[in-house]
Each structure stands twice: as structure tokens, then as C-alpha cells.
Amino acid sequence: MAYKIKESTCVGCSACHDQCPNHAIVEKNFVLSIDPTKCTECIGFFSEPQCVAICPIPRTIHINPDVPRFQMAV
């Protein structure tokens, strides 16, 4: 139900942080991570996930395989 930031390639620019409509991205000492309980994959907000759209490093923000995909409550 969320995106995830690959720490090994993230440059810590924090561009994603300010774009998240759910405030799901946490920055601690210039290290960024996505709170999977808050991330909605931008469904219901925007046509594309904002963090992925602004991230300068390809394949750094990807679907988190450890949690199920986000579902809109009916």
C-alpha cells in the first residue's frame, strides 16, 4: 500500500518530501523514508505519484513489495 525509497541510490535532496499530499515522507538527518501507513500512492490526489514524478534518480522510489497495494475505501 505504499511507495518506498531505495536508500542506496537516494541522494537525499528531499524534493519528494514537500510534494507528498499525505505528509508520509519523513526526513531525518537528510535521510528520507516513506511511512507506509500514510502513503496512498497519490490515489485520489494526483494522476501520478508525486514523489516518483519529481525524484531525480531513476528507479529510486518504487512500490514497496512488503505491503499490499493501496485500495481506496469504497
Added chain:
Amino acid sequence: MESGEQKTIALLRVMQPAGQENGGKGCGSKGSKGKSSCGSSAGQGDLSPEIWEKVKNHPCYSEEAHHHYARMHVAVAPACNIQCNYCNRKYDCSNESRPGVVSERLTPEQAAKKVLAVASTIPQMTVLGIAGPGDPLANPEKTFRTFELVAKTAPDIKLCLSTNGLMLPDYVDRIAAMNIDHVTITINMIDPKVGAKIYPWVFYNHNRYTGVEAAQILSERQLLGLEMLTTRGILCKVNSVMIPGINDHHLVAVNKAVKSRGAFLHNIMPLISAPEHGTFFGLNGQPGPTAQELKLLQDSCEGEMNMMRHCRQCRADAVGLLGEDRSAEFSTEKVMAMEVDYDLASRQAYQEKVEVKRQAVVAARNVELATLAGERSDISILIAVATKGGGRINEHFGHAKEFQIYEVSTAGSKFVGHRRVDLYCEGGYAEEDSLETVVRAINDCHAVFVARIGGCPCEGLKAAGIEPVDRFALEYIEQSAIAYFREYLERVRSGEVEHQQRGDADIRQGALIA
């Protein structure tokens, strides 16, 4: 070639006392060819008193000021909203010296403390810029918070920012309200088809746009932002990266477009594309221009508006005079431990002394220039100068990390660029033969002025056709250049030397290791 009449006009303009010329705005298209005396390059020239007041102590807006005044950048803006093919967003190498790269990022509070620490240590530091390492306006809260803090504690420091322009129209009012009176916009194209080769994407209005559409959005926003700023009387410099085969010829059209929208100064910079930087252009073998290709383009735009030629393409955390980097003295750890006593009065007293020195440089140049008044010649030569600042020839040949390049003709002397000659990493190894490096970098010059030089490099330079000159050691650069040129003309006339055109030179790239 300039006619005698034009020469006299140029001479008169240089000799004109400050504040005597037109009270209009900027130096735009006024005058015939006298841009060497205007804005970016020499003193007040035909600038209005208000504009002169804004630029005179700004090293990035006045070539003359850059010999005397320092600037600092604080890296509070890491996020960016576009991707450029000449940029790679990795900033983990402290040995890299190029825009977009920093070794430490700061919070606004840390940045404000650092500004005070630097300003107390370097009294000639007059300008604070925010240039990244991303885009300041993609980090608006961090950027404006930093300016706010600094304006409170160090009100004498000029604030400026450098942006890609995408978000500029949204922030023009805020920029004006904060008294940020210098803004630099990087504009590499006005034709989206050209732009599509430079920008793979932009992030705008919650979408990632690519191709021509991305470039079109960027271009429209840049030009709109520029117009909005100049309408409010904010000085705008336009930076353009010269990318041979992609936008080199197109930059003439860019120059006209930004001039017509009121830009004050145009800074055409060479592409930095060393493969080890990992940029798209670097990895794909896109070359940068040679020194003469760059100069030719700058010369061809100069009739239109002021050209900046002293840009060092510095990092987003640079500190010091242009061409030097003292950022290592001001690491976050050191700054936080410093006890800072911000003494405005002593800073002003120091700057008054700098002003006296600076006036002396101009006066000496003008006296020397008067001796060329009767000369008629089509010859113009380039001279490389080893200097540590202050407008004097005060660096040893072997210690120079860069040479400043002056063009001299009967119209006078003019700063036309600088060449890096520091050692640099190439696949992990430093270069062996530094003399060869220097010769390649200044190969288009007739002479090199130094404070001192050893016998061995002296012979090597002569063999390459570049005359090493140490008899002007510690003297003023421009005064000496004119004196040398007068003697050179005499030597040509007497048949002692035959005037020949010099070849081209390399613009050096790569990470600084010194």
C-alpha cells in the same frame, strides 16, 4: 576593427568621472562599442547611479568588483524541479567543483550562523547567494527563511538567488518584498525543440512533463519571470550554458530575447561535461567549447548587451573571492563552534580601505591608457595574468590555479576570461606535466604576466611562443597590460618581433584536487 573615432569615444568613456553620464537605466544598447567600459567589465561607465550602487560591490555582477569583493553561497536548497542533461544530482564528492554539487547541506538556521561567521572573518564578503544545489524556488520555505534570518542579523549583506526560472513567476512578489535585488536565471534556449535536447523533464503543476512540452513550459515560465522581475526594477543576470552543436548558435537569439526583456547581464558559460561527473552529456561524449569558440560567441553578443566573462561556475557552497574557495574553513562543525561577533562598523571601515585600493587601480589604468591616445593599430593581443586578487600581478607562475585573460588593443584593456590550470583527477590519477597543461590553457595568449617564474617553465613557455613577463611583478594588471602593449607595438614597428595570431586554447574541466 574600430575606427579612430570609435576609439576616442571609448577612451573618453573610460576617462569620464563617475556619475557624469546619463541617468537612464542600465547600459543596454547605449553607445557604440563601448561595452568594455560598461557594467560587467569595468567601472561605472554609463550605468545610472542607482544601478551602479547595486552592482559595484557585487563580484558576480561587476567584473571590477570581483577582484576585491567576495561572495558566499549557502546550500540550503537541495530539491530541484527539473532535470538538465549537464547536471547529475549526486553530491558526495567534496573534490568536485561545479554547480549543483556540495559536500554539506545546511538548515536555514545553520546557514544564517555560517553567513555571520564568514562575514566576520572575511570583511570584504558582501554578497550572499542561494543557488542550490537544487533550485532555490523548488525549496521556497528554506530559501526565504534563510534570507529572512540573514537580513535581520546582517542587514548590509546583499541577497541574491539563482534559479532555473520554472517557479519564478509565483515568487516574484516575495522576492521583491525581501529586497532581493539580484536574480540570476539560467536560460539555455527559447526554442522548445532545442530545449528538448537539454532538458529530459520538468516537474510542474503536479505532473512530470517530457520532451518539447517540458521545454515549452520551462521557456514560457523563464521569460515571464524575467519580465516580471525587470518590471519591478530587480536586476537580472541570465546564465546560459554553451553546448556546441545543440545551442551554441541559438544563444545569439537567446541573448536578444533576454535583452529585450530587460536582463542586465548575460553570462555565457562553457559546458562542463567530464565523463567522471556522470551527467548525460558527460557520459555521451558531448564536448564543451574551446576557449576561442566561447570568446567568439561572447564577443558576438557583446554589441547587444553586457557580457559576464568572470564566472567561475562555482559550487552551491562556495566561499571567498571568485576563483578561490575557502569553504573548507567554514564547515558546519567549525561554524557551529565559532563565537561570532558581527561588527558592522569594522566591516564598513575595511570596505572603505578596499574602495581606496580599487580607485587606485582604475586611476592607474586610466593614466596608462592616455599614453595610447595617439596610437593607431589593428593589432589586439591576449595576455594571461597570475593574480591572487586586488587587481595586481601578485602570484607566482607555479602557484597559479588559474590565469586571468586580458585583451589589449589601442582601445584599451579588457578582461575577457579566465582559465583553470589546477591539477585534476583523470581516472584517479593526477596529471604529470603541469607546464603542458598551462600551455594548452593559455595557448591563445601572446604573453603571461607573473610575479615570479622559474627558469625551466620560462624556457618551455618561450618555446610555445608565449612570452613570460615578470618585470611587472606586484604592479597593477591593466596598467601593466597597456604598457606592455605599447612596447609590443614599438617592437613590431621596429621589426624586432613579427606579430602573429595565436592558436586556440582548452577550457579545462574535471574535479579540483588541489
